[in-house]
Amino acid sequence: xKVGSSGHYQPxxxxxxxxxxxxxxxxxxxxxxxxxxxxxxxxxRLKNWSSIDQHYETFRLDLRSLLxxxxxAA
Numbered sequence: 904x905k906v907g908s909s910g911h912y913q914p915x916x917x918x919x920x921x922x923x924x925x926x927x928x929x930x931x932x933x934x935x936x937x938x939x940x941x942x943x944x945x946x947x948r949l950k951n952w953s954s955i956d957q958h959y960e961t962f963r964l965d966l967r968s969l970l971x972x973x974x975x976a977a
Contacts, residue, residue, distance in 0.1 A: 936959075936962065936963055936966060939963045940963060940966060940967045940970060
């Protein structure tokens with residue numbers, strides 16, 4: 904929201920929430936997924952995976968396949 908006739912803007916609460924959500928999504932989801940695609944894990948798998956671990960692994964492998972098909976990843 905523009906403050907008066909100045910060139911300054913005041914952030915609105917919904918906008919700040921959106922920016923915060925996008926930053927968290929980038930740092931906690933997108934970056935680890937891309938890192939997992941670039942450097943796949945080597946070694947043993949965990950014995951007791953939670954459902955979130957399984958979803959993450961499935962998503963990581965699917966994203967890797969998609970990027971390979973698009974010619975973006977080796």
